[in-house]
Amino acid sequence: MLQVRDGNDPLLKRPFSLFRTIAGGIQLLYRIQGKGTTLISQLAAGDVVSLLGPLGNAYPVQGAASAASVSPPVIIAGGVGIASVFPLIESIHEVMHQSTRDTMNGGATVIYGARTAEELLDLDELKALSKELHVCTDDGSSGEKGNVLDLLKSIVPAEAGVLPVMYACGPKPMLRAVAEYAGSLGAKTYLSMEEHMACGIGACLGCVVKTKSKGQDVDDSADIEKSTEWKYQRVCMEGPVFNAEDIVW
Amino acid sequence: MVDSVSVNLEVTIGNLKLKNPVMSASGTFGYGPEYAEFADLSRLGAIVVKGLSLEPKEGNPPPRIVETASGMLNAIGLQNIGISAFIKEKIPLLKYFNTPVIVNFFGDSIDEYAQAAERLDGVDGIHALEMNISCPNKQAGWAVFGTDPAITSKVVTAVRNKTRMPLIVKLSPNVTDIGLMARVAEDSGADALSLINTLTGMAIDVRTRRPKLSNVRGGLSGPAIRPVAIRMVYDVYKVVKIPLIGMGGIMNTDDALEFIMAGATAVAVGTANFVNPGTTIEIIDGLSSFMKKEQIKEICSLTGVAHTG
Ligand SMILES: Cc1cc2nc3c(=O)[nH]c(=O)nc-3n(C[C@H](O)[C@H](O)[C@H](O)COP(=O)(O)OP(=O)(O)OC[C@H]3O[C@@H](n4cnc5c(N)ncnc54)[C@H](O)[C@@H]3O)c2cc1C
Ligand SMILES: Cc1cc2nc3c(=O)[nH]c(=O)nc-3n(C[C@H](O)[C@H](O)[C@H](O)COP(=O)(O)O)c2cc1C
Ligand code: FES
Numbered sequence: 001m002l003q004v005r006d007g008n009d010p011l012l013k014r015p016f017s018l019f020r021t022i023a024g025g026i027q028l029l030y031r032i033q034g035k036g037t038t039l040i041s042q043l044a045a046g047d048v049v050s051l052l053g054p055l056g057n058a059y060p061v062q063g064a065a066s067a068a069s070v071s072p073p074v075i076i077a078g079g080v081g082i083a084s085v086f087p088l089i090e091s092i093h094e095v096m097h098q099s100t101r102d103t104m105n106g107g108a109t110v111i112y113g114a115r116t117a118e119e120l121l122d123l124d125e126l127k128a129l130s131k132e133l134h135v136c137t138d139d140g141s142s143g144e145k146g147n148v149l150d151l152l153k154s155i156v157p158a159e160a161g162v163l164p165v166m167y168a169c170g171p172k173p174m175l176r177a178v179a180e181y182a183g184s185l186g187a188k189t190y191l192s193m194e195e196h197m198a199c200g201i202g203a204c205l206g207c208v209v210k211t212k213s214k215g216q217d218v219d220d221s222a223d224i225e226k227s228t229e230w231k232y233q234r235v236c237m238e239g240p241v242f243n244a245e246d247i248v249w
Numbered sequence: 250m251v252d253s254v255s256v257n258l259e260v261t262i263g264n265l266k267l268k269n270p271v272m273s274a275s276g277t278f279g280y281g282p283e284y285a286e287f288a289d290l291s292r293l294g295a296i297v298v299k300g301l302s303l304e305p306k307e308g309n310p311p312p313r314i315v316e317t318a319s320g321m322l323n324a325i326g327l328q329n330i331g332i333s334a335f336i337k338e339k340i341p342l343l344k345y346f347n348t349p350v351i352v353n354f355f356g357d358s359i360d361e362y363a364q365a366a367e368r369l370d371g372v373d374g375i376h377a378l379e380m381n382i383s384c385p386n387k388q389a390g391w392a393v394f395g396t397d398p399a400i401t402s403k404v405v406t407a408v409r410n411k412t413r414m415p416l417i418v419k420l421s422p423n424v425t426d427i428g429l430m431a432r433v434a435e436d437s438g439a440d441a442l443s444l445i446n447t448l449t450g451m452a453i454d455v456r457t458r459r460p461k462l463s464n465v466r467g468g469l470s471g472p473a474i475r476p477v478a479i480r481m482v483y484d485v486y487k488v489v490k491i492p493l494i495g496m497g498g499i500m501n502t503d504d505a506l507e508f509i510m511a512g513a514t515a516v517a518v519g520t521a522n523f524v525n526p527g528t529t530i531e532i533i534d535g536l537s538s539f540m541k542k543e544q545i546k547e548i549c550s551l552t553g554v555a556h557t558g
Contacts, residue, residue, distance in 0.1 A: 003524070008319040008472045008500065012523060052526075196314040198321060198523040201287075203279035205299075205328050206314035232307055232328065 001200035002028065003050040004036045014040075015197050015236070017084035017169075018054055029083035031119070055200050056240050059088045059167050059190055061095060071162040072096070072131050073108045074155065076148050076178055078170020082112060082121050084192045084240075085169050093129045107131040109164070111151045113174075117142035149177045156185065163187040168244075179244040189244035195235045208232035209239065210248040256540040258533070258548045260294070260514050262492050263415030263440030265349060265377050267294035267515060270548055271505065271533045274496050274519030275300050275353035275379065275419070276325065277470075280339040281346070287526030290346040292533060294515060297351040298339070300381050303365050305331035315452050315461040320473030320498070321520060322450050324464035327355060327384065332368050340374040349376035351417065357387040359400075363407040370412040378414050380405070383421035383446040383468075395421030395446075398433045409438030417494065419443035422481055431485040443494040443517065444485060445478045471520040472498040479511050486512025486553050500528070502535025509548070510555040 001013035014036045019029040030037050043049065073092055077085050089108055096106035110130040114120050115138045123142075127133045134151050135143030144151065148170070156164060163185055168178045169192035182189035195207040211233045230248050233239065258269035272295040278284055281296045290296060308328025315322045330338070332354070343350050352375050356362035362380065369378055382395030382404060389397070394404050405418055418434040420427065422445035431442055447468025452461040478497025485493060495513030498520070499505050505516045521528040536548060545551060 010316060011319060011471055011520070012316050012321060050525075196312050196316075198314050198323070198520075199277075199283075199526070200523075201279075201283055201526065203283040204277065204314070204323070204523060205308065205325050206311075206323060208308070208311055208313065208328075210310065 001052040001055065001197065002040070003052075004039045005049070010036045010039070012198055013052060013200060015194075015200065017192075019083040019086055021087075029080060029086075029121070031080040052200055056236055057238070059085070059192070059241050061088065061091055071164040074111065074152070074164045074166045075108045075130075076111045076152060076166065076168040076170070076174075077113070078148055078168075078174040079114050079119060081169035081171070081174075081192070082126075085110075085167060086121075088167060089126065089129050109155060110134065111136075111148050111155065112143075113137065113148035113151070113170075114142075115139065148174060149181065152178065152181060156187070158185060160185070166190070166244075168192070175244075175247075176249050179247060179249070182244050190241050191244050191247065192240045193235050193242055193247070194240070197236055200236045202234055202237040205232075205234065207235040207239075209235055209242065211242060211246045212248060255546070256537050256548070257546060258294075258537060258540075260492075260549055262417065262494065262515060263377065265295075265415045267349060268292075269294045269533050269536070270509065270513075270515035271529050271536070272351065272494070272515060272517045273297050273522065273529060274517035275381065276323075277519040277522045280330075280335065280343070281350070282339070282342045284522065284526055285346075288528075288530045291348055293346075293348050293529055294533075295349040295351050295376070296343065296346070297353055297379060297517060298335070298343075299329055300327050300353045300355050301329050301332050301335050301365070301369075302327065302355055302357075303332055303361055303368065305329060305334065309464045312461065312463055313467075315467065317450070317452060317469065317471075318473060320469050320471030321523075322452055322462060322467035322469055323447070324462045324467035326464065332365060336372055336374075340372070344374050350374060351377045351379050353379040353381055353419070355381040355384045357385065359386075359388075359404045359407050362404050363411050366408040366411040370414060375414070377417060377440075378408075378412060379417040379419050379443055380408055381419045381446065383419070383423070393421055393423065395430065396424050398429055401430060401433050402437045405434050405437035405439060415440045417441045417443050419446055420485075421446055422477065422497075423449050427481045428484050428488040431489050435489045435491050439491060441492045441494060441514075442485065442489065443496065445474070445481050445497045448474055448477065470498070472500055472504075474498050475504060475507075479507055482508055482513050483511040483555065486556065499532070500524070502532050502539060505532050505536065506539065506551070509551045510553070512553040512556065514549065514552050 020027040093107040107130040166189040197207045198204040309326030385391035418439040450469035475498030492514035495508030496517035
């Protein structure tokens, strides 16, 4: 959670993913959305901002790495969602290098889509970190013309023999489409969810998503009665990463 | 020497003594432990916990929060774990902090309020009750309890009959005459009043042409509401004798002092906890430096000073 500037407007912190850890610091990657991100774009080097974090959980990688020799994990990023999955791409690359000693092709299959070429991150670096990089844009200005779901369907077809573990971060409609497709395949899939946040530390109950009751069991205050069929879980505490099959859309 | 002035921050609410007048506002501090990492909870005047009901409540669908100019709208929908789970799971944690715990609660009928009060009364680890009357009444077409003087009188009386603990009534600000509602609550047995709760508001997304909150309406909080809150504390101070707990957009020490000078004995920090989770502690320290600087010995001597002279 990043406090854009002191004062009452904007009042609340903005949630961001930890994009990259670099020597002596961290990097966030942002897309200009409204007031807060516009102000961030006006910050100068050396300006001081206040930051609360890291918060919440992370993508689980253990299962993915062991299954990887048969079917590399698939990582799907829509737009600035790449910020959230970037460290995952890096760590899968690292883990697979170590376990397979395959210095050429270690890594995940990455599907990366955006509206236009301008909204895409530097592709060379991503290419180096992934086994395969598939890019698409809405207007065809880079990669294929189309959306990530079309690419996903061609890369992991319904008749695929071995199902990869999948990870996705991006706009809600994209996540939903990925979840539905993954559900029809029966592929283990993790989604990073977004909701409006106030506190970031589990207190305001503002950031909830609806999940099935039998979802990852958390012994926490946002839990409601176990007998109901669904419950709200907090993106800032139990999330942002959820099992795709647990989300109630 | 300025530093040698010893200052007394103690205040009394009903028969409850607080080491200082700064508490958390209900619903903005979780059940307390959420903030332990950011604020030394043992230093707070009191911890006011998230509003509780007899049964757990799941709350409203998202989006529940929208930021507005110098404020925010929330429509959490009173999500909570229920009184029993609170007593079992949270009270033992809260006992570590040696700070009075004030339990905020609500119901959707007069009967439910009374039952909730009965359940909470005398529980070890709870020091006072705060009843939130800004919620809808099932038996009155979901009209808010706290906007009708006759119903306010009934519900406060019903709760008063079930508890001997200090009883704080948290008034709804969405009324034409806050002084009237305050007198009704006082006459019905309240030991203190909290004000203000959030102001009903709404925001529309002009691109989608739809309300931004799934619940359509939400409660406005934060610095945007402070002038309204100050005015209400000032008005209510004139017409009741019981102590007032002032809240609404307190972000720093000066804001807290403003409430105290308007007539508040204690203050609660709400939305500011989201912006800076250490706000309560900063204000406690700030009040004490202010008093040293101004050579004020007793914080209670500042309550209502804006009315004199
Ligand atoms: C867990 C998580 C991780 C995120 N990671 C990134 C990231 O790495 N890079 C990035 O560019 N963006 C990320 N976002 C989205 C980012 O938080 C919003 O784009 C940003 O808050 C917009 O602020 P604004 O003032 O510019 O926009 P405005 O639209 O003016 O914001 C108004 C209010 O709505 C909230 N809001 C608006 N859009 C979103 C959104 N999509 N999700 C949550 N709250 C929102 C703001 O926080 C603010 O309170 C993430 C969101 C979440 C929940
Ligand atoms: C997210 C949120 C949840 C709240 N929940 C409750 C609640 O459960 N019970 C209650 O009496 N007041 C609740 N309130 C109101 C606050 O306690 C307080 O009266 C109000 O927000 C004004 O203070 P502030 O401007 O400092 O936040 C809530 C406020 C917010 C912002
Ligand atoms: S942002 Fe407050 S509970 Fe998640």
